[in-house]
Amino acid sequence: MTTHSELSVIVLAGGKSSRMGRDKALLPIKGVTLLQRVCNIAESCANTVYVVTPWPERYQHLLLPHCEFIKEVSLVNENVGIQENTENSVTPLASTTNGPLVGFAQGLAKVETEWVLLLACDLPRLQVEVLQAWAAGLGNVEDEAIAALAHHPKGWEPLCGFYRRCCLPQLLEFINQGGRSFQQWLKQYPVEVLPLPAPEILFNCNTPEDWTLVR
Numbered sequence: 001m002t003t004h005s006e007l008s009v010i011v012l013a014g015g016k017s018s019r020m021g022r023d024k025a026l027l028p029i030k031g032v033t034l035l036q037r038v039c040n041i042a043e044s045c046a047n048t049v050y051v052v053t054p055w056p057e058r059y060q061h062l063l064l065p066h067c068e069f070i071k072e073v074s075l076v077n078e079n080v081g082i083q084e085n086t087e088n089s090v091t092p093l094a095s096t097t098n099g100p101l102v103g104f105a106q107g108l109a110k111v112e113t114e115w116v117l118l119l120a121c122d123l124p125r126l127q128v129e130v131l132q133a134w135a136a137g138l139g140n141v142e143d144e145a146i147a148a149l150a151h152h153p154k155g156w157e158p159l160c161g162f163y164r165r166c167c168l169p170q171l172l173e174f175i176n177q178g179g180r181s182f183q184q185w186l187k188q189y190p191v192e193v194l195p196l197p198a199p200e201i202l203f204n205c206n207t208p209e210d211w212t213l214v215r
């Protein structure tokens with residue numbers, strides 16, 4: 001059974017929110033911003049919660065006392081890449097937002113636990129009970145699997161699931177070869193399928209219409 005101290009959480013809050021037209025992380029839902037809502041749930045799952053974002057100053061005023069911000073650096077040239085350094089972080093080899101896979105890599109470099117739960121910041125219907133039940137089963141995941149994720153007909157659900165810390169070298173190699181797609185990266189390795197008793201937890205708040213449904 002994976003306990004609080006063997007799991008960390010990475011929350012990604014660095015997207016363009018182009019469909020929403022305003023920063024999704026700061027959208028209020030029943031008086032609480034989406035980012036706070038996701039971070040509160042994250043804190044119920046693990047002792048350490050990282051928020052990976054290119055603009056931590058934008059969220060500094062939110063009450064997230066138990067979250068640690070990781071300021072994301074951007075890769076100017078899409079084909080350049082990042083490398084792991086000795087200070088337990090990654091350094092850009094050159095300097096825009098590069099998408100969730102690159103943000104995740106920068107967070108993963110800080111993780112010290114065997115497993116990390118990766119969460120998008122636009123998941124208003126997460127359920128602590130489901131995440132905790134998933135976490136409790138991580139001890140049974142086969143050794144070869146780099147991740148444990150829910151699956152849908154078109155592929156994996158990469159932004160609400162678990163990754164092994166030790167997959168960082170494979171992830172950096174993929175990024176440095178120009179890869180930016182979670183689906184393409186995950187295709188190369190064994191991934192455990194998580195049961196999805198409540199598919200609604202994966203509802204993303206991407207558009208103003210989605211926000212109307214949850215606010």
Ligand SMILES: Nc1nc2c(ncn2[C@@H]2O[C@H](COP(=O)(O)OP(=O)(O)OP(=O)(O)O)[C@@H](O)[C@H]2O)c(=O)[nH]1
Pocket residue numbers: 012013014015016017018019020024052053054072097098099100103104119120121122159204206
């Ligand atoms: N840190 C970080 N997070 C990102 C980046 N791109 C996307 N994300 C996060 O990944 C999650 C999923 O993002 P999407 O729903 O695909 O959307 P988005 O890019 O924010 O918005 P659209 O422009 O409407 O696609 C959200 O939590 C985003 O904040 C990035 O470059 N860096």
Ligand SMILES: [Mg+2]
Pocket residue numbers: 120122204205206
């Ligand atoms: Mg989304």
